[in-house]
Amino acid sequence: MVSVPKVTGMxxxxxxxxxxxxxxxxxxxxxxxxxxxERVGVELEWTVHHAASPGAPLTIxxxxxxxxxxxxxxxxxxxxxxxxxxxxxxxxxxxxxxxxSAPADDxxxxxxxxxxxxxxxxxxxxxxxxxxGGNGLDPHRxxxxxxHTPRYGAMQRLFDRRGEHGRIMMCSxxxxxxxxxxxxxxxxAARWAAVHEFGPPLLAAFATSRYRAGRDTGWAxxxxxxxxxxxxxxxxxxxxxxxxxxxxxQYVLEAPLLCLRxxxxxxxxxxxxxxAGWIRSGLPRPPTxxxxxxxxxxxxxxxxxxxxxxxxxxDAQPGDEWIAPAAVLTALLDEAVIxxxxxxxxxxxxxxxxxxxxxxxxxxxAKAATGLLDLASRNLDLPVPLRDRVxxxxxxxxxxxxxxxxxx
Numbered sequence: 001m002v003s004v005p006k007v008t009g010m011x012x013x014x015x016x017x018x019x020x021x022x023x024x025x026x027x028x029x030x031x032x033x034x035x036x037x038e039r040v041g042v043e044l045e046w047t048v049h050h051a052a053s054p055g056a057p058l059t060i061x062x063x064x065x066x067x068x069x070x071x072x073x074x075x076x077x078x079x080x081x082x083x084x085x086x087x088x089x090x091x092x093x094x095x096x097x098x099x100x101s102a103p104a105d106d107x108x109x110x111x112x113x114x115x116x117x118x119x120x121x122x123x124x125x126x127x128x129x130x131x132x133g134g135n136g137l138d139p140h141r142x143x144x145x146x147x148h149t150p151r152y153g154a155m156q157r158l159f160d161r162r163g164e165h166g167r168i169m170m171c172s173x174x175x176x177x178x179x180x181x182x183x184x185x186x187x188x189a190a191r192w193a194a195v196h197e198f199g200p201p202l203l204a205a206f207a208t209s210r211y212r213a214g215r216d217t218g219w220a221x222x223x224x225x226x227x228x229x230x231x232x233x234x235x236x237x238x239x240x241x242x243x244x245x246x247x248x249x250q251y252v253l254e255a256p257l258l259c260l261r262x263x264x265x266x267x268x269x270x271x272x273x274x275x276a277g278w279i280r281s282g283l284p285r286p287p288t289x290x291x292x293x294x295x296x297x298x299x300x301x302x303x304x305x306x307x308x309x310x311x312x313x314x315d316a317q318p319g320d321e322w323i324a325p326a327a328v329l330t331a332l333l334d335e336a337v338i339x340x341x342x343x344x345x346x347x348x349x350x351x352x353x354x355x356x357x358x359x360x361x362x363x364x365x366a367k368a369a370t371g372l373l374d375l376a377s378r379n380l381d382l383p384v385p386l387r388d389r390v391x392x393x394x395x396x397x398x399x400x401x402x403x404x405x406x407x408x
Contacts, residue, residue, distance in 0.1 A: 220359025
């Protein structure tokens with residue numbers, strides 16, 4: 001295990017890194033931006049299908065032509081146009097479309113912005129005979145990579161050493177990421193712990209990924225099952241303790257390199273090389289702070305600090321139902337109820353595997369999920385129409401337990 005000293009400050013952005021302490025200082029300095037928790041954002045991923053034949057293969061040309069000026073640079077558009085409300089579109093390796101919202105001051109504003117962005121995407125895709133999926137796994141097609149970059153090539157080769165799960169993650173999964181302010185310094189440790197503790201019950205409650213490529217995976221949340229079977233050094237949860245910045249720095253330095261950028265198209269990293277090991281060896285060249293920043297974006301734990309808290313354990317939701325888990329997390333992190341919420345989550349707080357495999361059929365997870373969703377429903381600070389929409393979604397989720405979602 002890497003020993004990470006407690007340090008403060010950051011080294012220069014293009015500086016070479018020759019000591020573990022320099023890297024730890026940089027990571028600790030940027031991972032949490034503290035202050036009053038005021039903003040919320042989301043990143044929504046969807047698989048994309050031909051409306052007339054959902055299992056038919058998709059091409060990059062299909063997506064580029066359909067998205068038009070909103071298509072990202074990675075699929076050949078050199079000057080992407082932002083979505084209404086300031087959001088942006090990206091395309092994942094298997095052709096999944098992602099909408100990244102701008103930060104919003106409240107959940108209602110976020111809902112309005114994302115609804116407008118999604119409507120524009122839906123309209124453009126519909127003209128091309130395409131439709132967004134509503135599941136956390138592609139229920140119709142096997143994984144097939146459409147976006148070819150040095151990064152994605154290195155990712156696939158690294159993951160393929162451990163089996164099929166990495167390729168499935170890259171090309172067949174679709175998630176909902178909720179982005180929340182880290183909070184005031186005195187509240188950071190509790191908020192960091194809470195978003196982890198809520199993970200197993202909430203991923204089970206909002207699971208939409210039982211089926212893949214026409215078959216039952218046997219997992220209530222097949223998407224999380226895929227993540228749990230990938231490279232654990234890149235996907236395991238970060239330690240929860242009273243020093244979140246130190247725990248994250250430890251994780252970052254011990255994590256294997258996903259890729260090693262170079263001037264050619266082969267970005268493969270030496271097998272098993274961690275970032276700390278790269279610093280120690282200095283080979284094939286000393287790493288820079290820019291390399292470290294790139295490494296930070298190539299780690300996939302269930303919760304990732306990016307200055308804010310990026311909650312990554314939720315499946316994509318059908319239609320506009322993403323608003324329910326986003327509103328639930330926002331409500332549960334309110335300082336008036338966070339302690340009660342953590343108590344409700346405690347019996348299931350570390351049961352990631354059981355939550356993914358059994359979902360709400362596990363009594364402990366179902367009890368925790370029911371308690372959390374009930375508490376959130378009573379603490380929603382939303383205009384009445386949106387509050388009713390959220391509580392309706394929550395009610396249907398709880399009424400359907402245990403359940404198997406339909407292929408959509």
